[in-house]
Amino acid sequence: MNAEPLAASRELLARHFGFWQATAINITQIVGAGVFATIPLILGVLPGAYALLAWLVAGVLIFFDSLIWGELGAALPSAGGSYHILLESYGRSRWGRLMAFLFVWQILISGPLEIGSGLVAAAQFSTGIDADYKAFDERTTAKFELAISEKHKLGVAIGPSRLFGFALGVLIIALLYRRIATLGQLSVIFLVGVLGVLAWVLLEGFTRFDPMLAFDSSTRPERLDLALGAGMGYAIYSYLGYYNVCYLGGEVRDPARTIPRSILVSSISVVVLFTLVQLAITGAMPWQDAEKLKDENLTAEFMERNRGHWAAVLVTVMLIGSCFASAFAGTLGYSRVPFAAAREGHFFAWFAAVHPEHQIPHRSLLLIGGMILFWSFFSLETIITALIATRILEQFVAQVFAVILLRNLQPERPRPWRMWLYPLPCAVAVAGWAFVYLNTGLPFILIGAGTLLAGALVFLVWAWRSRTWPFDAKRYRL
Numbered sequence: 001m002n003a004e005p006l007a008a009s010r011e012l013l014a015r016h017f018g019f020w021q022a023t024a025i026n027i028t029q030i031v032g033a034g035v036f037a038t039i040p041l042i043l044g045v046l047p048g049a050y051a052l053l054a055w056l057v058a059g060v061l062i063f064f065d066s067l068i069w070g071e072l073g074a075a076l077p078s079a080g081g082s083y084h085i086l087l088e089s090y091g092r093s094r095w096g097r098l099m100a101f102l103f104v105w106q107i108l109i110s111g112p113l114e115i116g117s118g119l120v121a122a123a124q125f126s127t128g129i130d131a132d133y134k135a136f137d138e139r140t141t142a143k144f145e146l147a148i149s150e151k152h153k154l155g156v157a158i159g160p161s162r163l164f165g166f167a168l169g170v171l172i173i174a175l176l177y178r179r180i181a182t183l184g185q186l187s188v189i190f191l192v193g194v195l196g197v198l199a200w201v202l203l204e205g206f207t208r209f210d211p212m213l214a215f216d217s218s219t220r221p222e223r224l225d226l227a228l229g230a231g232m233g234y235a236i237y238s239y240l241g242y243y244n245v246c247y248l249g250g251e252v253r254d255p256a257r258t259i260p261r262s263i264l265v266s267s268i269s270v271v272v273l274f275t276l277v278q279l280a281i282t283g284a285m286p287w288q289d290a291e292k293l294k295d296e297n298l299t300a301e302f303m304e305r306n307r308g309h310w311a312a313v314l315v316t317v318m319l320i321g322s323c324f325a326s327a328f329a330g331t332l333g334y335s336r337v338p339f340a341a342a343r344e345g346h347f348f349a350w351f352a353a354v355h356p357e358h359q360i361p362h363r364s365l366l367l368i369g370g371m372i373l374f375w376s377f378f379s380l381e382t383i384i385t386a387l388i389a390t391r392i393l394e395q396f397v398a399q400v401f402a403v404i405l406l407r408n409l410q411p412e413r414p415r416p417w418r419m420w421l422y423p424l425p426c427a428v429a430v431a432g433w434a435f436v437y438l439n440t441g442l443p444f445i446l447i448g449a450g451t452l453l454a455g456a457l458v459f460l461v462w463a464w465r466s467r468t469w470p471f472d473a474k475r476y477r478l
Contacts, residue, residue, distance in 0.1 A: 017252045019262055022245040025332065026266035028325040031194045034238030035274045036319055037121045037380060039281060040294035046231040048216040048287050050224070054231030055278055059271030061232070061432035062239045065396060066267040067419035068403050068429060070260030073246040074417040075406065077255030081246035081333070082107075082395055083340050089402035091409075094469050097346070098459055099398055104341045105455035106394040111334035112368060113387035114240055115327045116169075116375030120383065122323035123165035123376070128300030128316040137161045148443045155379030165376050168320075172328050173369040176335065178358060194325055197318045198273055201299060204306045205280020214283030229439020236436060237384045238274060241326070242267040247333035250340075256416030294381075331369060339364035385440055389448035392437045394455070400429045 017025070042051045078084045082103050090096035127134040141159025148154055221227035245252060245262050252258050281290060281302055290298055299319055303311035339361030342352035355362040375383060404426060406413065419425055437448065464471050 017245070017248060017258070018254075019258045022248075022252055022258050022262035023265050025248070025329045026242055026244050026262055027269065028194050028329045030239060030241040030266065030270045031198065031273075031322055031326060034240075034326070035277050036197075036299050036322075037117075037124070038234040038238050038384070039278060040291050040298050041234045041381065041384075042231045042278075043282075043287050043291035044294060045227045045234075046221060047219040047291070048282070049214065050217065050221060050227070051231065051278060051282070051287070052275065053228055054235040055271070055275045057228065058232040058235035058239060058436075059267075059275070061429065061436075062236065062242060062267050063271065064425035064428040064432070066242055066263045067421075067425040068399055069243040069246060070263045070417055071415065071419045072399060072403055072406070073243070073249060073259035073263065074256045075413060075415050077246075077249035077252060077259060078340065081243070081249060081337065082399060083337055083346075084249075085246075085402055086398055087344075087346075088410075089399075089406045097463075097469055098456070099402075100341065100346055101459045101462070102394050102452065102455045103398070104337060104347055105458065106390050106451055107334060107337050108368075108371065109451060110387040110391040110395075111330070111337070112371035112375050113383050113390070114237075115330040115334065115368075115372045116378070117237075117380055117383040117387070118323045118327040118330070119165035119169050119372070119376040120162075120378065120380045122168055122320045122327075123161040124295070124380065125297050125300070125316055125319045125323065126161050126164050128297035128319075129313055133160075153379070154382050156377050157379065158377055162377055166373055168324055169327065169369065169373045169376055172324070172331055173365065175328065176332055176365055176369075177355075177360070177362065193318065194322045197315065197322050198277060200315065200318075201302070202276055202280050204303065205277075205284045208306065209280070209283040211283065213286060214279050216282075216287060226439060229435055232436050233388050233440055234384060235274070237388060239267070239270055241330065242270065244329060244333040247336050250336075260417040327372070331365070331372060335365040335368045336361060337364070338367055385444050386447060389437065389440045389444035390451050392433050393448055393452055396433050397430060400426050400433075 039051070042054050046054055072085045072089075073081070076085050076088055083100050086103050087096040087100035090099045127137055137160045141157050141162070144156045146154040243263055245259055249255055249259065281298070285302060285305060289301075293301055297312075297316060297319070300312040300316045303315045338347050338351045339354075341347035342349055342364070351361070351364045351367060353363050354360065403419070404423070407422075437445065440448070460470075463469060
């Protein structure tokens with residue numbers, strides 16, 4: 001392998017994203033359903049004021065992780081993001097092949113899980129528009145559950161609201177079948193709508209803010225450490241996307257400056273915003289009431305109490321738009337990963353195609369889009385925990401060591417931006433990701449480790465059949 005395919009993939013995709021568009025793509029994916037869907041889930045494990053710990057501690061973790069992403073994204077800007085980062089950092093001809101393959105392997109699972117959760121949340125929020133529609137949806141939805149442990153169940157639902165979420169996914173795929181310049185303009189429009197939802201919730205909450213409600217610590221978790229780990233998992237799910245621009249590195253203008261700046265601005269902004277949203281909601285209604293709404297539309301109920309039914313309907317429409325914008329941005333980013341891998345021979349070559357008119361990786365888009373539609377029928381809580389467990393080892397932890405390897409093994413490589421306080425961010429990130437992973441629960445720990453092992457076995461079969469490393473001893477000097 002050499003650098004020619006990497007250069008070729010960069011040349012095929014035009015660079016249309018500037019700083020504001022890159023930041024908009026990050027933030028629209030982050031906000032989406034995240035904070036509005038997970039506040040009740042976090043309150044279920046961290047009651048009252050303790051829920052703030054999940055947002056703040058997880059925020060520290062993603063801030064330090066964003067420093068790692070910033071350095072790697074600036075040094076290795078290309079379509080595919082982590083795929084190229086791991087390939088280059090661990091060595092293109094040896095271990096990097098395995099790490100890049102494992103990343104593509106898990107992103108085909110966790111990426112669609114992440115975006116599919118936004119469609120699930122949109123379906124869940126849609127029932128807040130009309131009470132009769134909500135009752136109709138409850139009557140006509142078929143639900144199936146499979147117990148995977150005493151505390152965890154794998155749920156599937158098919159009904160009107162889920163079909164609505166599915167239709168939103170189809171619309172996203174249709175919209176993304178466009179030239180990239182149009183997509184950049186859409187991302188900024190979506191950002192305005194997303195920030196409008198946040199601003200309205202914050203305004204309503206803080207004009208009625210009661211410190212006694214917001215900082216109620218009368219109920220304490222039995223095991224604060226275990227509860228914090230579970231709560232951080234939900235918070236991190238809400239924060240996911242602060243690095244999304246790295247998947248579009250080959251389409252970013254002045255990536256050495258744009259990528260790290262957009263990542264840091266995105267991560268810091270959402271930590272502050274989401275913590276304030278938590279305070280705004282629990283400062284205007286008892287946290288016990290909010291916790292009971294984990295399967296319903298918390299924000300609509302919040303607006304119903306404060307402004308009446310019209311506000312509940314309006315905020316529901318805005319929330320669905322927010323979910324749509326998040327899924328839009330995420331599908332855009334993840335659709336570039338199979339494309340980049342296929343361009344270099346690490347995935348099926350058929351997905352390396354670029355549409356002759358729209359100049360987009362259309363086959364890769366359809367692959368990711370189809371898997372997103374599949375996950376849109378699963379339960380939100382299961383999807384969140386599963387995607388966190390499958391992504392931590394094969395992406396976040398792997399990239400911590402990638403930045404260390406790149407600094408030590410390739411000191412001559414240009415680094416347009418270096419993380420602050422190195423190596424402290426690396427140590428904090430490893431400790432933080434390990435803590436969250438170990439608190440996902442045994443079934444999901446096994447799922448995460450199992451996907452890693454299965455991916456390694458598939459890689460070995462693929463390498464053996466293609467006679468590449470580690471089975472081509474002459475070429476790779478084993």
